[in-house]
Amino acid sequence: MPATAHAPMWPFHVEVLGETVAVTSRIYHDEPQGRVESTLTGTQQVVLHCLYSRHHDGRVRQRHLEQLTASQEPWAVPFVVQLAGEYVLEIIQAITRGLPGLMVPGSPQRVLYGGFIIRNPEFFARTQRRIVSYWSCYHRYRYPVFSAYPGSALAEALRSAAAEQSGARWPRHTPRAVDPGVR
Numbered sequence: 001m002p003a004t005a006h007a008p009m010w011p012f013h014v015e016v017l018g019e020t021v022a023v024t025s026r027i028y029h030d031e032p033q034g035r036v037e038s039t040l041t042g043t044q045q046v047v048l049h050c051l052y053s054r055h056h057d058g059r060v061r062q063r064h065l066e067q068l069t070a071s072q073e074p075w076a077v078p079f080v081v082q083l084a085g086e087y088v089l090e091i092i093q094a095i096t097r098g099l100p101g102l103m104v105p106g107s108p109q110r111v112l113y114g115g116f117i118i119r120n121p122e123f124f125a126r127t128q129r130r131i132v133s134y135w136s137c138y139h140r141y142r143y144p145v146f147s148a149y150p151g152s153a154l155a156e157a158l159r160s161a162a163a164e165q166s167g168a169r170w171p172r173h174t175p176r177a178v179d180p181g182v183r
Contacts, residue, residue: 014078015119023078026056046071050079058088065091069098072108077116081123084154085130087138092151102157105164114161121171124158128173131155146175 011022031052037045045067052064065083068076080099083091096102101109117124131151135143143149155174163170 012082012123014116014123016075016078016116021075021078023082024054026054028056031055031060043073046073046076050076053079053083058086058091061086062088062091062094066094066098069095072112074112074116077113078120078123081113081116081127081158084151084158085127085134087134089139089150092154096150096154096157099157102161110161110164113158114163114165117158117162117170118166124162125171125173128155128159132174 011024013020013022015021032048037048040048049064049068049071053061053068055061055064061083065080068080080095084095086092099109099113101107102113104110131154132146135146135149135151139149139151146152152174159170159172
C-alpha cells in the first residue's frame with residue numbers, strides 16, 4: 001500500500017473464527033498503481049480488497065467491495081456487512097448483487113453471513129440502526145417507506161440468514177413493513 005499522511009480512523013471489533021478482529025473504519029492510502037494486484041496471491045488480493053473497502057472515497061470502497069463479495073473467507077464477511085450500514089446507495093446495491101445466495105435458504109453465503117451475525121449480534125444491531133439512520137437522512141425523499149429502500153431488503157436478508165443459522169427469530173432494529181391499506 002502506498003504511504004499516506006493520514007492515520008487510519010478508529011477500528012471496530014468483531015469476532016471471526018473465535019478471534020477478535022480489529023477493522024479500521026477508514027483508510028486514506030492511495031490505491032496501488034499499475035499491475036500490483038496481478039502479482040498478489042488470491043488470499044493477498046482478498047486482503048487488499050478488504051482494506052480498500054474501508055477507503056475514504058465511496059467509489060474506491062465500491063470497486064473493492066464488488067471484488068470482495070465473491071470471497072467465501074470468513075474474515076472478509078465483516079468488511080461487507082459493515083458496508084451495508086453506510087450511506088452510499090450504490091454500495092448497498094452492489095452488496096445485494098454480489099450476494100445473491102443470501103436470499104437462498106441453506107446456501108453457502110447464507111450460512112457464512114448468518115453465522116457471522118450470530119457471533120456478532122451487537123455489531124449487526126448497530127449496522128441495522130445505521131441502515132435506518134442513513135435512509136432517514138439521505139434516502140427518505142426517494143424511498144418514503146423504509147421497506148421500499150434497498151437497504152431494508154438487505155437488512156432483512158441478513159437477519160433471515162442469522163435466524164436460519166440460529167434456529168430462532170433474530171432481533172429487528174429496523175421499522176417493520178407496513179401495509180398501507182391498514183390503519
